[in-house]
Amino acid sequence: MEKTLDLKFNYTEKKDTRSGFGDGFLEAGRRNPNVVGLCADLIGSLKMGAFQKEFPERFFQTGIAEANMMGIAAGMTINGKIPFTGTFANFSTGRVYDQIRQSIAYSGKNVKICASHAGLTLGEDGATHQILEDVGMMKMLPHMTVINPCDYNQTKAATIAIAEYDGPVYLRFGRPSWPIFTDPAQKFEIGKAWKMIEGTDVTIFATGHLVWEAVVAEAILRSEGISAEVINIHTIKPLDEEAILDSVAKTGCAVSAEEHQYNGGLGDSVAQTLARNNPAPMEYVGVNDSFGESGTPTQLLDKYGLDAANIVAAAKKVLARK
């Protein structure tokens, strides 16, 4: 379908966002000697190997013990280290929620919680590993910044940017090979939404892998005479409320798109912003209160209603409610 569409963004290469993290992590380590790494037996999966090889004295294998890893990272911040923890998103959040809450967020520690294999697109491993609640858990914590970049380039830029920011951050990325459609030289600004495509009829607020699906959806909608604005919300917290309100003031309705539960995700953050400032019709694209299952990423996005076709349908539905 993509091939025949007039897309506003294009790609020549696909790569996993976790590799963007791995390459950004190495770069952050080269720029700042205080950057250190910890990993709970998933160095290969998190693409942390290059950093470990170049900076072995600043890298700590913790074994399969994520709770301890979070505590050690918190302790390392005390004399100025900038620890990056690496494990799957499930084990980076739910498994260690209380450790993050007390030792990192409440204690205001400068830990970067780097979480791969988030969402349905983890694929064949199934629901035990496909966390769809992590953004909700993390954004509820005071002091926590929550970032979900959309492709390899944006993930790399975000990784470098969070090393330069003082405070706890949850950085979410994934496993599947995904289109690279953003600028490799981009400057990543935490908390600043990116209006990728201008439009007038409906605003699509997308995050993570679903930003690409939103780009495809915009082209489909345009081919049918509907003008959609696409905004990349890479930072879910702090949320760029001004960008959201400015756009919806123009379009009058919104669709959120994310690889996460309806409950607690980007959609809820957008809805809260609209409800408190400028109530407008809104539709959610996400997982509606269910667990995932095994399958390929493409099959899962289709079955659970998260692909471009579903964003198009949600846009038409919300337009009818205007």
Added chain:
Amino acid sequence: MEKQTIEQLEGTASQVRRDCLRMVHAVQSGHPGASLGCTEFFVALYFNQLNHDPNFKMEGKGEDLFFLSNGHISPVWYSVLSRSGYFSPEEMNTFRKLNSRLQGHPATEEGLPGIRIASGSLGQGMSVAIGAAQAKKIDGDDSTVFVLMGDGEQEEGQVWEAAMYAAHWKVDNLIATIDLNRQQIDGPTAEIMDLIDLRAKYESFGWEVIDTLQGNDMKSVVEGLEKAKSLSRKGKPVMNLLHTEMGFGVDFMVGTHKWHGIAPNDEQLADALGQLPETIGDF
């Protein structure tokens, strides 16, 4: 800071116990039992053992660091911090009250000098201390990192993750202490969840283990900490099993879990204070 003699430390300990009881009594909440049981340890640490600067800096470069994992015994920590100059003893009047820096469990959120991490949810402090100790090693800082845990706290799984890690990474600038009072909220540890042999457990995890058998005798506590220091930096983390009595220093509180989280009433406070000379001056 001048190191206090054993006699001076004993005098300080009496005042610290008064502070703990008066803080807990004033708000009718808090944890007096293990605060009293660990008083010798805290006083020995802050007035004799730690190389520390009451002009508090979070990063503590070149200083020994102390972390309290069993945060509920905050009264004894607040008392030694204020008595050693981190903040005014008068501030103990705000313990557990609204708008206070002296939260029920220690926290960094309000910026109380001397506190480097929040604690209270158990099992987390040793991991934090290990991280701080490793960061010191990276920086070539030859100071020591101390952590105190409860014995009931040993039931938390994270403690054993940390124990395994510290030995594997040879975190030998870490001295951990367990307050071995054999009591927890619901009763004796032997009945709630038997710890059996903590020495054997930690030794099998690759630690150097010592026992301080008289954890409420100041001289023994100081000697125990000296011994622990002498065993540090030899490739293994060091565990100091501190045998104490919960409620020590007040005859009707000693040796029972009943005063774990209960405040004395007016009459009980008067009785208790009558057993503890006011050596420095009440806040």
